[in-house]
Amino acid sequence: MSYSPLLVRLIDGLRCMPGVGQKSAQRIAFHLLERDRDGASGLSAALADAVDGIGHCSRCRMFTESELCSICSASGRDTAQLCVVESPADVMAIEDATGFRGQYFVLMGHLSPLDGIGPEELGLSKLEEWLGNGEVKELIIATNPTVEGDATAHYLADLALRNSVTASRIAHGVPLGGELEYVDGGTLSHAFYGRRAVD
Amino acid sequence: MSYSPLLVRLIDGLRCMPGVGQKSAQRIAFHLLERDRDGASGLSAALADAVDGIGHCSRCRMFTESELCSICSASGRDTAQLCVVESPADVMAIEDATGFRGQYFVLMGHLSPLDGIGPEELGLSKLEEWLGNGEVKELIIATNPTVEGDATAHYLADLALRNSVTASRIAHGVPLGGELEYVDGGTLSHAFYGRRAVD
Numbered sequence: 001m002s003y004s005p006l007l008v009r010l011i012d013g014l015r016c017m018p019g020v021g022q023k024s025a026q027r028i029a030f031h032l033l034e035r036d037r038d039g040a041s042g043l044s045a046a047l048a049d050a051v052d053g054i055g056h057c058s059r060c061r062m063f064t065e066s067e068l069c070s071i072c073s074a075s076g077r078d079t080a081q082l083c084v085v086e087s088p089a090d091v092m093a094i095e096d097a098t099g100f101r102g103q104y105f106v107l108m109g110h111l112s113p114l115d116g117i118g119p120e121e122l123g124l125s126k127l128e129e130w131l132g133n134g135e136v137k138e139l140i141i142a143t144n145p146t147v148e149g150d151a152t153a154h155y156l157a158d159l160a161l162r163n164s165v166t167a168s169r170i171a172h173g174v175p176l177g178g179e180l181e182y183v184d185g186g187t188l189s190h191a192f193y194g195r196r197a198v199d
Numbered sequence: 200m201s202y203s204p205l206l207v208r209l210i211d212g213l214r215c216m217p218g219v220g221q222k223s224a225q226r227i228a229f230h231l232l233e234r235d236r237d238g239a240s241g242l243s244a245a246l247a248d249a250v251d252g253i254g255h256c257s258r259c260r261m262f263t264e265s266e267l268c269s270i271c272s273a274s275g276r277d278t279a280q281l282c283v284v285e286s287p288a289d290v291m292a293i294e295d296a297t298g299f300r301g302q303y304f305v306l307m308g309h310l311s312p313l314d315g316i317g318p319e320e321l322g323l324s325k326l327e328e329w330l331g332n333g334e335v336k337e338l339i340i341a342t343n344p345t346v347e348g349d350a351t352a353h354y355l356a357d358l359a360l361r362n363s364v365t366a367s368r369i370a371h372g373v374p375l376g377g378e379l380e381y382v383d384g385g386t387l388s389h390a391f392y393g394r395r396a397v398d
Contacts, residue, residue, distance in 0.1 A: 001269075001270075001290075001291060001294040001295065002291075003262065003287065003291070004253065004262060004263045004264050004265070004268070004269070005264070006245075006248055006249050006252045006253050006264050007249065007253060007262050007263075007264075009245045009248070009249070010245045010246065010248075010249040010253075012245070013238075013241050013242040013244075013245035013246070014242065014245075016231070016235050016238030016239070016241065016242055017227045017230070017231070017238075017242075018226065018227060018230045019223070019226075019227075023288075024218070026287075026288050027217065027218075027288075028216045028217060028218075029249070030262075030286060030287060030288070031216070031217045032215070032216070032246070032249075032250075033249065033250075033253055033262060034307050034308070036215050037250050039212075039215030039216075040215070040246050040249070040250050041246070041247065041250050042212050042215065043212040043213065043215055043216075043243075043246055044242075044243045044244075044246035044247040044250070045212075045243075045247075046205075046208045046209045046211070046212035046213075047209065047212070047231070047239050047240070047242055047243035047246070048240065048243040048244075049205055049208070049209075050205050050206065050208070050209040050228070050231075050232065050239070051231075051232075051236050051239050051240050051243070053205045054203065054205050054206055054209075054232055063202065063203060063206050063229075063232060064203045064206075065203050065204070065205050065206075066203070069203070070200075070203070071200075087229060088202065088225075088229060089222075089225050089226075089229070091200075092200060092201075092202070095200040096200065108233055109233075
């Protein structure tokens with residue numbers, strides 16, 4: 001016993017999304033068909049247009065449907081500072097939270113040799129070219145504080161060194177509002193040994 | 200600062216799915232664009248075809264692209280037993296787990312006056328018509344053991360009574376393999392007072 005062919009195809013199609021298994025896909029399919037067919041049609045069109053239209057910014061690799069993304073094409077950004085992040089969401093987070101006015105380079109992932117993701121997949125030859133033109137004075141490394149993010153950070157620091165660009169990494173430690181008692185040991189140890197003089 | 204227009208539209212579109220908020224929608228959009236554009240195109244087509252093609256079985260309300268679903272159009276099913284369930288997934292679960300060879304009626308929800316879901320939205324006039332034609336001898340009520348499912352079950356039992364059809368409800372109690380110590384109080388109490396003579 002199985003669902004009708006079109007429904008089976010819809011459920012299979014929904015499973016291409018990360019974190020969506022058979023049960024979630026069924027639940028989503030039933031919801032869309034029973035309660036939100038307009039939403040489903042809209043999603044279908046949005047997916048088709050996105051696949052057709054969205055590519056990468058030729059400068060920073062951000063998702064965009066233009067040649068350059070809105071940050072790379074904006075005037076008045078500081079070209080001396082370049083911040084490297086893993087994902088487009090990190091760009092948004094930094095833009096919203098900080099007053100950073102420099103430029104970004106989006107890796108779209110991190111070094112992960114086992115998954116076949118090396119320097120070429122992250123566009124690092126393009127980054128090296130950028131660093132080589134002498135405009136960038138500081139490379140701000142904002143990869144995630146994970147094993148892969150750390151390895152990527154080391155690789156990026158070497159790249160900066162080879163091109164005589166200063167490299168820095170965003171600080172890791174106890175989050176604001178966090179209580180020491182409840183912070184995990186790794187973070188606390190990192191914060192402790194990375195203590196800074198009070199000025 | 201925001202994403203490019205097509206990407207914003209994709210993220211908004213993904214949020215029509217239940218359980219998908221802004222962060223999940225971003226994660227799904229990035230995954231599809233970066234790693235699975237074929238999957239995204241397939242999903243787009245599957246959604247469009249499903250919205251166009253899939254309707255309800257004119258007899259039991261199951262999702263199908265034909266006039267009758269595969270169970271209603273099958274020969275050799277027992278027309279004297281009719282099992283009422285809340286969702287298409289329940290039909291699959293019962294078909295897979297039991298030897299039931301009767302027919303189904305799918306409510307596509309449960310009574311929920313606050314959400315504007317009354318007897319008409321559940322197709323109960325169609326069910327009453329079916330019960331009225333004299334073919335069905337037993338109405339097996341398999342709604343979920345929740346507050347709304349219980350209310351719906353009471354309504355269905357009344358409906359059966361009015362049409363002189365025997366109504367039964369699937370048993371609720373301690374699940375097989377469960378340990379009494381870890382079963383919630385409501386289920387245990389229900390199992391205790393619903394005890395049956397050992398024959």
